[in-house]
Amino acid sequence: MKKTPFFERSELARALWEFRREFLWAGSLSFLANLLMLAPTLYMLQIFDRVLASQSELTLLAVSLITLLLFMALALSEWLRSRVLVRASLRFDRQLSTRVFHGSFQACLGQSGPMRSRPFADLNHIRQFSTGPAVFALFDAPWTPIYIAVIFFLHPWLGVLSLGFALVQAALAWFGQRQTVAPAEDVLKAAGETMSDLQGKLRNVEVLESMGMVANLQRRWNRQHAACMEKSALAQGTVSRLAGWSKFIRYSQQSLALGAGALLVIDGQLSPGAMVAANVLMGRALAPIDQLVGTWRGFATCRSAFQRLEKLLADFPGQAHVPSRAAPTGTISLQGVSAGASGREVPILKNVSFTVPAGTVVAVLGPSGSGKSTLAKVMVGIWNTSAGAVLLDGVPIRNWNRLELGPHLGYLPQDVELFGGSIAENIARLGHIDSRKVIEAATSAGMHETILRFPKGYDTLIGDAGNLLSGGQRQRIGLARAIYGNPSLIVLDEPNANLDDAGEAALLYAIRQLKARGKTVFVVTHRQGAVALADRVMVLRDGELTADGPRDAVLVASFRRPQPAVQTAALVQSA
Structure with missing residues (x-):
């Protein structure tokens, strides 16, 4: 099988290949x-063999000046x-950071939890590695045989000695790569899982504290942390042993090279200047190999x-021009849509089909776990479907x-997520703040008067994820954000879950306004209003659309059809 060239292997490889001129x-x-x-x-060589022999100060000055100029060129x-x-x-980084951001964002769609920061850390690892000492060692490594050849020119036995040390150092580097890559990857994986698990638990710190779960969480974290530290100790032990052997070989090389040179000087086969020069050259020849041994962990991290x-960029390619x-x-319109979640064999939605014309208000009913929230995400295009098609205006x-x-869609998730910043910024979807539209959306959601009572009105900062607001206030600001800019399709998932009577009345007022404007509204709810x-x-049960039609006809038919007591109670509340 023909092997794919590196620069054609992937998007990331092609991006690196574009920098071949710089390399x-x-x-x-x-x-x-x-x-x-x-x-x-x-x-x-000049000092020992020419200047000291001739006792010429002028020669020393000339050689020193020339050497100084060469050092300046070297620097x-x-x-x-x-x-x-x-x-x-x-x-x-500028070329790939946007792609990595969108790829990470797409990877998190359909998953619970925030966007992971690991891809950005990976990009940073690659960027730092490309300017670190390991890359310089790679550039310097081809000069090792040249330096060894020069040593052979000074004396063959010194060349053989330097070649032997180079082979030993190269074998140590190869062995280090074999021994350190897998442990380093295990440590990174274990540390990432431990930190991710702890951060996920700390998001519910109030629950942990109020019900005395902190000690249980600590014991759980201690077990994970201890296992991670054990793996880290094993990996670090391997690296330390390799570094120790490398140091032993380096010091042995310096001393043995000097001793061998001294023996050749005693035998009259080498001049003192050549002895010192050979020792310096040997150290320079083996330096890149020694650097490679010390940076294997960086190589392993960068490769991972x-x-x-x-894989991320391959799994989530950039969107073609639309x-x-x-x-x-x-x-x-949904045509035979089925949708599931990773790690779950049974699909959440099963062959759902319907068409809803513009200007229709649809209530989606069903027991918990029937797929209502998944249906809401499918309709706004943030949940992947395994079969079927979701069409908006036939496209x-x-x-x-x-x-x-985006501006023509409105979505209020069941778990409302606000963003750090002001109330106005959240309602305006973190974009340009159109004061008229912000006030209009807040008024429709019944929040205008409440916002004006805040210390800075619409400029009031709401804290990280809106933690300075009550649950009902967050939900109503989320509703205002969903209807901001008068979108054409609005999907509201349990919009009244945290609302009091006043909030419920504001929600119904907003739905009436949207209906009067001819907007399409989907409301996942169980409440009568x-x-x-x-x-x-529409009625969903076990991911299947079991009823769909005019409101009164569906409710009457649902009451006549035999059904479990829990489902009957939910429909009674809805009716």
């Missing part, structure tokens, strides 16, 4: 820097190399980050430009 420049500057690294060796080439790589890494990021369309009227909802479609405003009622 070529860095390689050229590395060539110059390593060539100039020979200057100290040549200077020593400049290394600075330019680092600058090229840093600029390339920043451009790489690259593979995770590569042509602009006219604003939707709100006609929505699959996936074929709409999400940025253009919202059902009374509906033109049409």
Whole structure:
């Protein structure tokens, strides 16, 4: 089977390949820097073999000035190399950060919980690795055989000694890679799972404290943390052993090279200057290999980050250019839609089909776990379907430009999530604040007078996730956000779950207004008032649409049909 070239393997690989010119420049500057690294060796040879022999101060001055100029060129080439790589890494981040953001965002759709930050950490690992010492070691490694060749030129036995140490260091690097990659990945995975689990539990800190669950949580965390620390200790022990062996080999090389050179000087086969120069060259030749041994953990982390990021971008490709369309009227159609969740074999929705014309108010009823919330997410295009199609104005909802479609959709989830910032910013969907539209939406949701009583009115900061507001206030601000800008399709999932009588009245007033404007409204509810405003009622049971039609006809038929007591009670409350 023909192997796919690296630069064609994935989107991430192609992005890296676009920086080949920068890496070529860095390689050229590395060539110059390593060539100039020979200057100290040549200077020593001149000092020991020419200056000391001739006792010439002028020769010493000339050699020193030339060497100083070479050192300045060396420093400049290394600075330019680092600058090229840093600029390339920043451009790489700008090029991929938006894609990583959208890929992470798409990965979280259909999952419970906030967007994970791991992909951004992976991108940062790759960016930092591309400007770190490991990359410089890779650029310097090809010079190892050149330095060894120069040592052979000084004396064959010193060349054989340097070659032997190079092979030992390379074997140690290969062994280190084999021994450290898997443990390092296990540690990162265990640490991530432990922290994620703890953060998830701490979101419900009030429940933990009020019911005395903190001690139980601590014992659970202690077990996970201890297991993570054990894996970390094993991994660190392996790295420490490798570093110890590497240090032993490095010190042995320095001493044995100097001893071997001294023996050759005693035998008259080598000059003192060549002895010192060979020792310096040998240390320089083995330095890149020694650096590679010390950075294997960075290699392992970067490789894992690259593979995770590569998979993320492959699983969630960027949206192709979607042509602009006219604003939707709100006609929505589901054709044989089935939808499920990862890790669940039985689908949540099963072959659901219906068509709702624009301007219709629909009440969605059904017992808990029947798939009502999933249906709401499917209709606004944030839950993947395994079969069927969701059409908005006859066009699959996936074929709409999400940025253009968003203002024409309104969605209030069952668990209302607000964002840090002001009340006005939340109602205006974190975009440009149109004061008239914000006040209009707040008035429709019955929150205008309440907001004006806050210390700074609409500019009042609500805290992280709106934690400075009550549950009912959060729900009504979420309702105002859903109807902001007069959208064509509004989906409200249990919009009155936290509302008092005044809030319920405001919700019904908002639904009446939307109905009068000819908007399509879906209300997932069990309360009588919202059902009374509906033109049409849908009943879901076990993910199947068991009833759909005009409100009165569906409710009458549901009462006549034999059904479990719990479901009957829910419909009685609705009626």
